[in-house]
Amino acid sequence: MIETRGLTKRYGETTAVDDLSFIVEPGRVTGFLGPNGSGKSTTMRMILGLDRPTAGMALVNGRPYQHLKDPLRTIGALLDAKWVHPNRSARAHLRWLAATNRIPDARIDAVLDQVGLTAVADRRAGAFSLGMAQRLGIAAALLGDPEILLFDEPVNGLDPEGIVWIRQFMKQLAGEGRTILVSSHLLPEMALTASDLLVIGRGRLITAASTTDFVESASHSTVRVGTLQIEELTGALRGAGVPVEPDPEKDFSLIVSGTNIARVGVLAADAGVVLTELSVQQGSLEDAFMHITGHDIEYTAGGSAEGSDRIPALAGAGRWTR
Amino acid sequence: MTLIAAERIKLVSTRSPWWSAGAAVLASVGMSALIAVTTAKDGQIGTVASTQLGYVLGMAVVMLMATLAVTTEYSVGTIRTTFMAVPRRGPALIAKAIVVGTLAAVIGLVAAFGAWAISLVLLPEFDLSLAGPDDWRHVAGVGLVYLIAAVIAVSVGTLVRHTAGAVSLVLVWSLMAEQLLQIIPGVGTTVGPWLPFSAAKEFLAADGSADGLLGAGPWGSIAYFALVAAGLLTVSIAVARRRDA
Numbered sequence: 131m132i133e134t135r136g137l138t139k140r141y142g143e144t145t146a147v148d149d150l151s152f153i154v155e156p157g158r159v160t161g162f163l164g165p166n167g168s169g170k171s172t173t174m175r176m177i178l179g180l181d182r183p184t185a186g187m188a189l190v191n192g193r194p195y196q197h198l199k200d201p202l203r204t205i206g207a208l209l210d211a212k213w214v215h216p217n218r219s220a221r222a223h224l225r226w227l228a229a230t231n232r233i234p235d236a237r238i239d240a241v242l243d244q245v246g247l248t249a250v251a252d253r254r255a256g257a258f259s260l261g262m263a264q265r266l267g268i269a270a271a272l273l274g275d276p277e278i279l280l281f282d283e284p285v286n287g288l289d290p291e292g293i294v295w296i297r298q299f300m301k302q303l304a305g306e307g308r309t310i311l312v313s314s315h316l317l318p319e320m321a322l323t324a325s326d327l328l329v330i331g332r333g334r335l336i337t338a339a340s341t342t343d344f345v346e347s348a349s350h351s352t353v354r355v356g357t358l359q360i361e362e363l364t365g366a367l368r369g370a371g372v373p374v375e376p377d378p379e380k381d382f383s384l385i386v387s388g389t390n391i392a393r394v395g396v397l398a399a400d401a402g403v404v405l406t407e408l409s410v411q412q413g414s415l416e417d418a419f420m421h422i423t424g425h426d427i428e429y430t431a432g433g434s435a436e437g438s439d440r441i442p443a444l445a446g447a448g449r450w451t452r
Numbered sequence: 453m454t455l456i457a458a459e460r461i462k463l464v465s466t467r468s469p470w471w472s473a474g475a476a477v478l479a480s481v482g483m484s485a486l487i488a489v490t491t492a493k494d495g496q497i498g499t500v501a502s503t504q505l506g507y508v509l510g511m512a513v514v515m516l517m518a519t520l521a522v523t524t525e526y527s528v529g530t531i532r533t534t535f536m537a538v539p540r541r542g543p544a545l546i547a548k549a550i551v552v553g554t555l556a557a558v559i560g561l562v563a564a565f566g567a568w569a570i571s572l573v574l575l576p577e578f579d580l581s582l583a584g585p586d587d588w589r590h591v592a593g594v595g596l597v598y599l600i601a602a603v604i605a606v607s608v609g610t611l612v613r614h615t616a617g618a619v620s621l622v623l624v625w626s627l628m629a630e631q632l633l634q635i636i637p638g639v640g641t642t643v644g645p646w647l648p649f650s651a652a653k654e655f656l657a658a659d660g661s662a663d664g665l666l667g668a669g670p671w672g673s674i675a676y677f678a679l680v681a682a683g684l685l686t687v688s689i690a691v692a693r694r695r696d697a
Binding site for chain 1: 454461468524525532535536537538539540694696
């Protein structure tokens with residue numbers, strides 16, 4: 131289990147992580163979702179004892195990372211696949227890592243096999259493609275056979291083949307009952323792999339929910355209804371207390387929210403209105419995400435959440451460099 | 453011990469330490485050969501101490517190797533992997549200092565005895581036998597000096613983190629700055645005895661009767677050199693523990 135309590139990190143004036151409290155439940159894949167620069171990596175670095183929190187704490191199985199004995203046996207992490215010496219072989223990289231935590235050498239061959247790098251294990255890691263480097267990073271994370279795994283943007287920059295591989299691999303690891311915290315700025319990616327979501331924006335926790343609940347609550351589905359009798363239909367629906375708006379994209383069409391498709395059909399029939407279209411408009415996952423994080427921007431920055439400037443504001447505002 | 457094993461694997465699994473070792477030995481032996489040849493020509497007297505005049509060159513290469521052992525970890529990011537595997541940064545860095553220092557000592561011994569041996573061959577007319585403790589200090593002492601110099605380089609590398617900065621600092625300090633400070637009138641005589649690399653030189657070169665820079669003899673000088681290294685290592689560990697990796 132991973133737990134943070136009031137975790138905060140400030141770099142001078144910039145607050146990267148702001149009073150973050152959450153619990154990552156054991157035995158599940160939890161998605162750590164937020165735009166670039168929202169504090170995901172910094173949070174992970176604090177969980178792993180690399181960065182010191184300005185305030186608050188991060189606990190792994192109830193203890194600060196620094197107090198774990200042979201931490202690789204409890205928690206494995208892939209933060210950056212490039213953190214290997216380019217002139218050292220993949221096997222040598224795993225060998226020194228294994229030595230630090232008294233991990234038997236047999237595990238090296240086991241994890242190399244698990245990620246499919248056995249054939250290239252003695253090649254220097256600098257010659258690896260990003261996909262191979264990512265596999266090596268995962269091998270390193272699995273070295274101590276840990277019950278908890280942390281992955282920071284594992285599919286970033288990978289080709290489709292690599293993405294599919296990582297996705298399946300994570301499902302397999304979760305199937306083995308491991309706790310997985312995986313960060314991403316892509317909600318669709320998370321929807322495929324994670325059962326729970328921690329959503330952050332600008333270093334603050336926006337919501338912690340199951341993926342299904344999050345997508346459902348955030349993407350308010352609407353009903354598009356087409357008719358030549360706009361006036362009558364509008365009147366009938368409003369009379370029944372259903373919010374109606376003109377469709378901005380189409381003439382002779384209305385957008386109905388807060389009800390389901392059947393009720394719209396019944397109300398139209400009762401009013402004797404002929405329909406030309408009746409369809410559900412499902413909001414995309416990105417819409418859901420922008421909807422929710424956009425509100426957060428509005429709330430914290432007091433600025434406008436309208437229009438397309440929402441996206442750069444979100445991507446740029448929380449950006450800091452190390 | 454596990455940490456030392458890990459650092460040993462790290463050090464020997466890349467090629468640069470071997471290149472450094474070869475270069476350091478070659479530099480020391482080459483310098484010694486040059487000095488031997490000119491000694492013979494000029495009609496000067498060859499001594500055991502004079503066979504080791506080239507130690508500074510090898511020391512520079514060793515310090516370069518030791519600095520890179522740390523700064524490369526910072527530049528490629530393996531220092532973070534290291535601190536994730538070993539959250540107690542003090543022991544992790546001490547293990548690195550021990551491993552790098554040990555390799556430096558071995559390089560020093562090989563270089564020193566190589567330099568002595570080539571002079572022995574080139575200067576058969578002089579008595580270069582290792583007759584007493586002072587002769588042994590002149591030669592084997594190079595191993596000790598390289599070890600301590602490597603610990604200083606590891607500490608500076610940890611403090612500065614960037615390769616270019618750390619290497620410049622280490623080389624300018626050990627090769628130039630101390631000599632320049634000593635020739636400043638007034639200042640030189642005051643600070644001279646407290647310059648660590650001058651103390652190391654004093655330890656290697658002084659004959660048995662000398663009081664040494666600090667008036668404590670050659671062994672006092674090397675003790676001071678070691679004290680400076682230990683102090684720097686302590687400071688660098690304290691800083692590394694506080695800093696974000």
